[in-house]
Amino acid sequence: MTSFWPYLVVLAPALFCTALGFIVTVSPWVKNTLMPWYTTTLQSEAKVEYLRDLCSNLSFMGGAAGIAFGMSENSLATKVVAITFFAMAQWYAWDLVARLERLRAEKGLLQVSNPLGVQAVASNDEAVLD
Amino acid sequence: MSTALIIYNVVAITLMVFGIVLGRAISKSNKESDRRIAELKRKLRQRTT
Numbered sequence: 001m002t003s004f005w006p007y008l009v010v011l012a013p014a015l016f017c018t019a020l021g022f023i024v025t026v027s028p029w030v031k032n033t034l035m036p037w038y039t040t041t042l043q044s045e046a047k048v049e050y051l052r053d054l055c056s057n058l059s060f061m062g063g064a065a066g067i068a069f070g071m072s073e074n075s076l077a078t079k080v081v082a083i084t085f086f087a088m089a090q091w092y093a094w095d096l097v098a099r100l101e102r103l104r105a106e107k108g109l110l111q112v113s114n115p116l117g118v119q120a121v122a123s124n125d126e127a128v129l130d
Numbered sequence: 131m132s133t134a135l136i137i138y139n140v141v142a143i144t145l146m147v148f149g150i151v152l153g154r155a156i157s158k159s160n161k162e163s164d165r166r167i168a169e170l171k172r173k174l175r176q177r178t179t
Contacts, residue, residue: 035155042159062145066138073135085142092149095156102163109170113177 045103052096059089 008015041047066082069075 030151038152038155039159042156062142066142069135069138073132075135078135078139081139081142085146088146088149092153095153099156099160099163102160102167105167106163106170109167109174113170113174 042099043103045100045107048096048100048103052093052100055089055093055096059086059093062086062089 041051063082063086066078066085070077070079070082
């Protein structure tokens with residue numbers, strides 16, 4: 001097995017700068033731009049359904065590609081990454097299913113409590129019941 | 131390791147890290163939904179009794 005320490009030492013400044021760049025640039029972007037968009041997306045049933053299907057399909061495609069790569073290059077690490085990727089993507093899809101269940105439950109309860117749909121604009125509009 | 135293999139591993143690991151962050155956001159939204167659902171159920175029960 002090739003020793004990776006010399007490579008790591010040479011790449012250390014670049015890795016340090018990458019980590020620093022992540023903290024300074026990517027982290028605020030995730031907090032201020034990605035997350036507000038994402039939490040809005042999670043309120044829409046159609047979008048969550050789309051994300052769930054996309055994620056489930058990608059988990060199989062990515063996993064299969066990784067296993068194929070790992071077998072052709074005889075790399076155990078890549079096979080492990082591929083299996084972990086598959087498991088985590090399926091886990092995330094399962095989280096989205098749980099989200100979908102909540103959205104549907106909320107929608108159903110709002111319909112029961114307000115069958116005529118009066119003021120049923122926002123799912124969290126509690127004034128509907130008062 | 132070939133270049134394609136390295137690219138695959140980096141992309142897969144990055145996606146997994148993002149998956150953890152996004153999964154945590156889902157749990158947070160689900161907790162808020164659970165609270166709203168419990169509130170709606172409570173109000174419905176009050177109305178029917």
